[in-house]
Amino acid sequence: MSIIGTKAAAEINNKVVILAAGEGKRLRTKKKNETKAQIKVYGLSLIQRAILSAKKAGLSNFIVVVGYKKEILVSHLKKLSKIHDLNIEIVENPQWEKGNGTSVYACHDLIKGNFFILMCDHLFDPSILTELSKNNLPENGAILAIDKNIDKVFDLGDATKVQDQDGSIIRIGKNLKSFNAVDTGIFFCTPTIFAALENAFRERKHSLSDGIARIINLDKMKAYDIGNKFWLDIDTEKSLKYAKRALLSQLNKISEDGFISRFVNRPISKRISVMLSYFPISPNIITIISFVTGLMAAFMFIKGNYFFTLFAGLLVQLSSIIDGCDGEIARLKFQGTPFGAWFDTILDRYVDTAISIGIGYSFWLTHPGVLSWIGCILALVGFILTSYLKKEYFRRYFEEMPKSFIRTLTKRDTRLFVIFMGAIINKPYWALISIGIISHIGIGWSFLEIYFRKNHSGRM
Amino acid sequence: MSIIGTKAAAEINNKVVILAAGEGKRLRTKKKNETKAQIKVYGLSLIQRAILSAKKAGLSNFIVVVGYKKEILVSHLKKLSKIHDLNIEIVENPQWEKGNGTSVYACHDLIKGNFFILMCDHLFDPSILTELSKNNLPENGAILAIDKNIDKVFDLGDATKVQDQDGSIIRIGKNLKSFNAVDTGIFFCTPTIFAALENAFRERKHSLSDGIARIINLDKMKAYDIGNKFWLDIDTEKSLKYAKRALLSQLNKISEDGFISRFVNRPISKRISVMLSYFPISPNIITIISFVTGLMAAFMFIKGNYFFTLFAGLLVQLSSIIDGCDGEIARLKFQGTPFGAWFDTILDRYVDTAISIGIGYSFWLTHPGVLSWIGCILALVGFILTSYLKKEYFRRYFEEMPKSFIRTLTKRDTRLFVIFMGAIINKPYWALISIGIISHIGIGWSFLEIYFRKNHSGRM
Incomplete structure (x- = not known):
């Protein structure tokens, strides 16, 4: 009766921030009037899959941060909002080219409580969100869903690595030499992240990982190990094909x-x-x-x-x-x-x-x-x-x-x-x-x- | 899915003390070799019903206190223990004639944790026990299940009355002038009750109510209101007949x-x-x-x-x-x-x-x-x-x-x-x-x- 788990997240009813401002250079869509977030996998756009996965986990308040080709994406989001009867707030991030930390920061006026952060181009098992939300958020901290099956991660080279120690994250970055897990791009945060990002910006660091690094320094960054649950970062043509195969194999x-x-x-x-x-x-x-x-x-x-x-x-x-x-x-x-x-x-x-x-x-x-x-x-x-x-x-x-x-x-x-x-x-x-x-x-x-x-x- | 409630009590697995030492003068059994606890209602003896109700609520460790005609009752209990595959400890209370407080006290060596007290001649809805066990026991205190539907209580004159105030019991006794509920004879206790009974004994008071009165003085006696749940004290021929009708009407x-x-x-x-x-x-x-x-x-x-x-x-x-x-x-x-x-x-x-x-x-x-x-x-x-x-x-x-x-x-x-x-x-x-x-x-x-x-x- 996994429905009970689903309810848990629903009751909390935190906001979900979806980052969709980037250009996604490595996976250009073939159609001109389409962003990466709109690429379809089995009839649903990538961002639609992110939204529906979160909805299945019981979440219903969405904030989507847009930047690159924003008019096109916004009109797609309006359609989704209507089809799925969902509340989608749209936040524009003019500074999107600086880094994805600026996209998270762009939401800071809209968020009072704890919230989730998702990437528009990641597929994931909805139960990751329900399980993640059951973890106790450290006061003024955050939790990152991590994958410890490193050898099974698709395109490890491009992934953000993390070092986890007893459930706390002690290092994060794309180029870590030693690491024992991979960042799935699914976060559960207190509003502290905004202050952490401000600190990072002052040092001209603009990625979300830079903000997270500040929370790590305060020893407030926890990890939730997703075990064997499915997730996938769709960054390239190759990973898109892999995604289709993976979704299909889950149908048995x-x-x-x-x-x-x-x-x-x-x-x-x-x-x-x-x-x-x-x-x-x-x-x-x-x-x-x-x-x-x-x-x-x-x-x-x-x-x-x-x-x-x-x-x-x-x-x-x-x-x-x-x-x-x-x-x-x-x-x-x-x-x-x-x-x-x-x-x-x-x-x-x-x-x-x-x-x-x-x-x-x-x-x-x-x-x-x-x-x-x-x-x-x-x-x-x-x-x-x-x-x-x-x-x-x-x-x-x-x-x-x-x-x-x-x-x-x-x-x-x-x-x-x-x-x-x-x-x-x-x-x-x-x-x-x-x-x-x-x-x-x-x-x-x-x-x-x-x-x-x-x-x-x-x-x- | 009341099964979930049932499990709650089962996990605690507290002992259940059943008081069966009294003579039950007002309801003499017709057979000579039978105690009041052995009177059958639809094929089950009264004490068997008390035990099986508790078992249905998930409890399985029983202590039965015997006194009057103890050999006869003990042989009945041995039979029950075998039929229902239950652990029934038997405690003899030679002082049973002094009052039912002595029967509770007779168990004090066998009990370390929290426990329930039941009367052998009371019928009750098993969910009273599951609900009762969900209440937080006050430290060094006890909880009594009470019935506030006073006008529906059978044979009110003979019942033990209580005055409840905001979930705490402030008075208990058979002859209370002002009261707003009736004692159902179902208790959930910490071992404090034994010290309270000792204090009462020193003043030559030997009923369980006398012990409870000491806990009331310490402001540690809580009440659990059973609402419309069924219970019945079988004290007379008339109440026995009423019990049969009541059980029957529950079958619809x-x-x-x-x-x-x-x-x-x-x-x-x-x-x-x-x-x-x-x-x-x-x-x-x-x-x-x-x-x-x-x-x-x-x-x-x-x-x-x-x-x-x-x-x-x-x-x-x-x-x-x-x-x-x-x-x-x-x-x-x-x-x-x-x-x-x-x-x-x-x-x-x-x-x-x-x-x-x-x-x-x-x-x-x-x-x-x-x-x-x-x-x-x-x-x-x-x-x-x-x-x-x-x-x-x-x-x-x-x-x-x-x-x-x-x-x-x-x-x-x-x-x-x-x-x-x-x-x-x-x-x-x-x-x-x-x-x-x-x-x-x-x-x-x-x-x-x-x-x-x-x-x-x-x-x-």
């Missing part, structure tokens, strides 16, 4: 995906999702497309001849693949909602129903006994209850059901794949019955497993 | 019960549960009895003639009634488990399946078209998904689905009652179809309702 739901999902469906659905990501198609629309595809498959099965059965089987598998896309798009584009997940799950059960009826009907035409229908009904009930079992388990135990081989076998990805295979060999009914039997065995097995595992609390 | 699950449950099933199932409570029948066994009754109904429907159909209808309604008993017994006898609730829910869906198939089959015999089966399948899917919808909602939103009239109409109690009615008029299939249609309308309605209510997060 390792904890939930069955075998077929993982090795057959995901590789295809991810490609489809990438294509779809550039169009304004919402996850719920994709849910409906998958639903309609499934219903079409059911109708095809009714026809009964091999050509239609084969086509129906293909549609079943296609529906199964598209069923992965809604979640992928939702995660790629920050469009996930509880409603979407709930809606998707219920429609899946209707598709299961339609496919079972289609297959059962066509079998009954050639085998008009009552058993044709009873087999079909029992298989269908097995499918639905396999899923129902897990939902009810969550409601009773407040945790997801433990994994087991048989439950992996009876997941929807496998089930639809078996029906697809059954259609290929023109035996969809027997495929349905087989997977139905396995489903009921899985349910019985689950009873025994949970009963004996939770022995003390589950006595008969 | 007001928040969950549908109309039929509330006005038809509960009044009957509660009577059955009361009878069953005196036998060692576990809730899971009752779940299985309800399941088998439902399966029998399904087989009866297959026969098709009116006599069997009517009988099947009666069995359906009986199964629905018995389905209430497992939960009632679980709550009456502290036998509720997540496994039991989970198991019950899944078996209910199998009964729904069997009944639908039975009715569908018998209808198909006289109406051998494909639509007979498709109607039956769609109705069944409507039944299962009506329930599935709610479980999945909980998993996605981390809260129960809001109530609505149509969802109340499609609950299982109503559904089975409609089928029962359908059987009476010899039209079970049409009853099935009607309630099936309403179920699907309910599902569609739920989509719209949640989509528009959660408008911002649920955009298409």
